[in-house]
Amino acid sequence: MTQYGFFFDQSRCIGCNACVIACKQWHDIPPGPVKWMRVYQWERGDFPQTKLNILAIPCYHCENPVCVKACPNQAINKEEKYGAVLVNHDKCQGTRRCWKACPYGVPQYESDEAGIKMSKCNMCIDRLEQGLKPICVLSCSLRALEFGPLPELQSKYGNLRRLEEMPKDSITHPAVVIRPSDTKIQVVSWDSQRALALWQKRPSATGELLPDVFSTPSIVTGTPLTIIGRSKLVLKAKNIAELMYYTTDNE
Amino acid sequence: MPNVIFKENLHNKEFIDKFVEPVGFEKWKSYVLGQDDGIEKTPEWAEEICAVPAQTIREIARLVATTRPAWLWCHSSLSRKSRGEQTVRSFSALQAMLGYWGTPGAGPAVNLGPARGIPIEANWGPRGSYEVPKLYRSHYWAQAVLLLDKVRSGELKEEEYRRMVGWRADPSILKDFNPKALLWGGGHKPHASDHLVTACESSNFQVAAMNKLEFIVTMHSVITPTVRYADIILPAQDWAWEEKGITRSGYGGFESINYCPGVVKPPGEVKPWVWVYVKLAEKLGVDPKKFFKYYTSDENWERDWERYLRDGYQLTIDHYKKRNIEVPSWEEFTAGKFINCDEMEKEPFTGWDEQIKQGKPFKTASGKIEFSCSYIANEENRGNGPHFDPFGRLYDNLPGDWGPMTPIPTFQFGVRGMNDPMVKDYPLLMLAPHGRYRVHYLFFNHPWLKDHVYQHRVWIGTVDAVVRGIKDGDMIEVFNDRGKAIMPAYVTSRIMPGIVAIRHGGWYEPDETGADRGASPSTLLGGDYTSCITPAKASNLVQVRKIEGETS
Ligand code: SF4
Numbered sequence: 001m002t003q004y005g006f007f008f009d010q011s012r013c014i015g016c017n018a019c020v021i022a023c024k025q026w027h028d029i030p031p032g033p034v035k036w037m038r039v040y041q042w043e044r045g046d047f048p049q050t051k052l053n054i055l056a057i058p059c060y061h062c063e064n065p066v067c068v069k070a071c072p073n074q075a076i077n078k079e080e081k082y083g084a085v086l087v088n089h090d091k092c093q094g095t096r097r098c099w100k101a102c103p104y105g106v107p108q109y110e111s112d113e114a115g116i117k118m119s120k121c122n123m124c125i126d127r128l129e130q131g132l133k134p135i136c137v138l139s140c141s142l143r144a145l146e147f148g149p150l151p152e153l154q155s156k157y158g159n160l161r162r163l164e165e166m167p168k169d170s171i172t173h174p175a176v177v178i179r180p181s182d183t184k185i186q187v188v189s190w191d192s193q194r195a196l197a198l199w200q201k202r203p204s205a206t207g208e209l210l211p212d213v214f215s216t217p218s219i220v221t222g223t224p225l226t227i228i229g230r231s232k233l234v235l236k237a238k239n240i241a242e243l244m245y246y247t248t249d250n251e
Numbered sequence: 252m253p254n255v256i257f258k259e260n261l262h263n264k265e266f267i268d269k270f271v272e273p274v275g276f277e278k279w280k281s282y283v284l285g286q287d288d289g290i291e292k293t294p295e296w297a298e299e300i301c302a303v304p305a306q307t308i309r310e311i312a313r314l315v316a317t318t319r320p321a322w323l324w325c326h327s328s329l330s331r332k333s334r335g336e337q338t339v340r341s342f343s344a345l346q347a348m349l350g351y352w353g354t355p356g357a358g359p360a361v362n363l364g365p366a367r368g369i370p371i372e373a374n375w376g377p378r379g380s381y382e383v384p385k386l387y388r389s390h391y392w393a394q395a396v397l398l399l400d401k402v403r404s405g406e407l408k409e410e411e412y413r414r415m416v417g418w419r420a421d422p423s424i425l426k427d428f429n430p431k432a433l434l435w436g437g438g439h440k441p442h443a444s445d446h447l448v449t450a451c452e453s454s455n456f457q458v459a460a461m462n463k464l465e466f467i468v469t470m471h472s473v474i475t476p477t478v479r480y481a482d483i484i485l486p487a488q489d490w491a492w493e494e495k496g497i498t499r500s501g502y503g504g505f506e507s508i509n510y511c512p513g514v515v516k517p518p519g520e521v522k523p524w525v526w527v528y529v530k531l532a533e534k535l536g537v538d539p540k541k542f543f544k545y546y547t548s549d550e551n552w553e554r555d556w557e558r559y560l561r562d563g564y565q566l567t568i569d570h571y572k573k574r575n576i577e578v579p580s581w582e583e584f585t586a587g588k589f590i591n592c593d594e595m596e597k598e599p600f601t602g603w604d605e606q607i608k609q610g611k612p613f614k615t616a617s618g619k620i621e622f623s624c625s626y627i628a629n630e631e632n633r634g635n636g637p638h639f640d641p642f643g644r645l646y647d648n649l650p651g652d653w654g655p656m657t658p659i660p661t662f663q664f665g666v667r668g669m670n671d672p673m674v675k676d677y678p679l680l681m682l683a684p685h686g687r688y689r690v691h692y693l694f695f696n697h698p699w700l701k702d703h704v705y706q707h708r709v710w711i712g713t714v715d716a717v718v719r720g721i722k723d724g725d726m727i728e729v730f731n732d733r734g735k736a737i738m739p740a741y742v743t744s745r746i747m748p749g750i751v752a753i754r755h756g757g758w759y760e761p762d763e764t765g766a767d768r769g770a771s772p773s774t775l776l777g778g779d780y781t782s783c784i785t786p787a788k789a790s791n792l793v794q795v796r797k798i799e800g801e802t803s
Contacts, residue, residue: 017704050744199302199747205668205670210670211675213749219717245724250743251687
């Protein structure tokens with residue numbers, strides 16, 4: 001068996017969710033919480049030195065799929081030709097052991113009710129059999145996703161299997177190669193302290209003294225993370241509400 | 252930036268000599284260097300206004316002047332603020348002084364004029380002799396209706412009124428101006444035909460103006476927030492799905508010509524928009540064949556329409572044939588082959604090719620790039636003359652009055668901007684950028700998008716949230732003198748202090764208190780009548796407060 005896998009280029013992904021919609025459309029999944037493909041955004045750093053991280057994540061069809069072993073009903077198997085991890089809907093009893101085992105939050109459920117059957121990304125195996133690429137890869141206009149035999153992707157793009165914020169890959173060996181976004185290169189100098197001091201004042205159009213935008217520059221940089229939306233990557237949401245929160249954009 | 256470039260002698264003298272009108276150029280140069288008003292427009296002068304440190308401005312100026320070609324791009328969004336025309340004009344001047352016009356990626360916004368001009372539409376038939384009097388700027392229609400009482404009572408001077416609504420016709424018509432009915436919409440691209448409450452300024456004022464009218468007819472494929480107020484809705488086919496048609500997308504660059512085959516069968520009595528006009532013509536006693544020369548009968552509509560489309564596409568084929576380029580046949584085109592216009596060319600599209608590369612004159616009085624607009628410089632034109640685009644086509648939707656715009660691009664503080672004394676009541680500047688999940692208001696009600704892959708929220712910076720006790724997800728009210736909108740907060744470090752942002756195109760949904768629960772930024776926009784060139788402004792001052800006891 002040749003293990004097939006995904007390449008994700010974080011420096012290209014703009015978090016547009018086209019892959020999510022294309023996936024749903026191809027697999028006939030209605031709007032709502034069942035997202036075989038998910039797009040996460042999380043921001044890091046304080047204003048004005050901020051960075052937005054994005055991750056578009058299907059199932060990584062791990063070389064060592066811990067979900068397969070976790071299922072008491074033998075409902076999940078690793079298919080032979082592409083190494084796709086597939087669920088047998090008839091055998092699934094909705095015990096959610098796979099969900100507990102999977103570090104990536106891949107298993108998807110229609111609701112929070114107990115006993116609901118699981119569904120997941122199937123690598124578009126129906127398309128692969130027709131010689132087509134998975135639909136998420138095809139739908140990405142930024143070409144942030146690629147698909148192919150894992151060794152090929154590794155020789156092209158290296159062997160980074162995770163982003164800093166993602167779980168360790170030493171046990172699961174996910175079939176993915178990731179290129180993280182580039183680090184910022186300062187082309188022109190920019191003094192953020194000076195900028196903050198300028199931001200504070202309002203130059204008056206009329207000569208009249210106008211109130212400052214904020215009281216002191218220090219209160220801008222030191223805000224508590226707890227009030228910010230999506231300041232961390234949460235791959236395993238506690239429930240559907242949380243999943244929807246972490247996988248929706250605000251553009 | 253121009254100040255740095257002039258002082259360090261980095262401007263492109265060769266390009267300026269060849270293409271720029273010298274008298275206006277000198278005027279602008281002396282403005283930038285402070286020789287005419289005593290204020291030199293240095294980076295130190297600019298940093299106080301824009302909060303970008305002077306050193307950074309200086310370095311960016313050097314970088315774009317010495318990197319050739321530099322990707323220097325300014326589109327229309329900056330014009331969507333009060334006096335934003337000045338910003339966009341200054342940028343074109345900057346691009347010209349560096350000799351970047353006609354350079355890929357660095358010339359002026361190509362959507363505003365230098366399109367490729369590929370024909371796709373056949374002629375409908377000769378125009379009638381009746382000329383519709385163009386009274387006011389269509390974007391200011393509500394203002395034109397609402398302020399009329401004040402003009403009649405003498406509270407508002409006629410002259411002032413005409414300026415505020417962009418009146419361009421003979422002022423004597425004003426005494427007979429008595430609006431009673433409104434026919435709105437009906438263009439085949441509905442993103443442009445539902446301006447009123449979802450894209451024009453001040454939704455509440457739009458509704459108030461509609462309420463003053465006796466009869467409203469609209470035509471649309473969707474029950475939109477505007478259509479709801481109509482007495483009669485003419486059910487038009489959706490142009491993308493139901494109607495057969497040829498579309499040309501594109502903003503100069505990135506152009507493509509596609510065929511829409513009408514993939515969905517329209518329900519009930521839903522009709523193509525041209526068919527509706529054909530029938531209206533008939534009812535008004537106009538021979539419909541004179542209105543639309545392809546029309547033969549209702550039974551033959553499909554065939555008539557196809558003949559019309561085919562003739563239009565023939566113009567496209569001929570256009571390319573003249574240049575020895577082969578494009579798909581009508582059969583191939585309607586079967587799904589489309590024209591990617593960029594791929595048809597050897598060179599990337601830059602606009603102004605004829606002028607820069609072939610040496611034809613610009614369509615200005617001097618035939619050159621004018622830093623000082625001779626049209627505006629002549630006060631006799633104010634309120635009178637027609638406006639033409641660079642191809643000499645009449646732009647009817649521009650007002651005859653340009654307000655306080657100066658002949659050379661200058662810096663002017665905007666009305667209702669960060670520096671307006673109104674900040675004492677409304678200290679935050681709201682921006683209304685386009686969302687990426689819809690085209691204006693279209694698809695706001697799409698179940699696969701809103702609340703599925705995105706949420707319609709107001710962006711607010713951390714410090715502005717902290718001082719108001721707001722955290723992410725709290726329901727908040729955004730308000731000013733134009734109206735109020737209620738929506739959840741997205742608290743983020745990704746926006747500047749003092750700025751909030753609501754994506755354009757939310758659907759106006761007033762509750763019983765008048766608060767817009769659909770949170771259309773249009774509800775909060777408006778109130779600047781001095782900047783008459785830009786149609787609907789996309790920024791305004793607001794205040795924000797948390798609504799206790801409500802969460803998203
Ligand atoms: S379609 Fe591509 S760019 Fe858009 S979210 Fe998916 S991976 Fe990212």
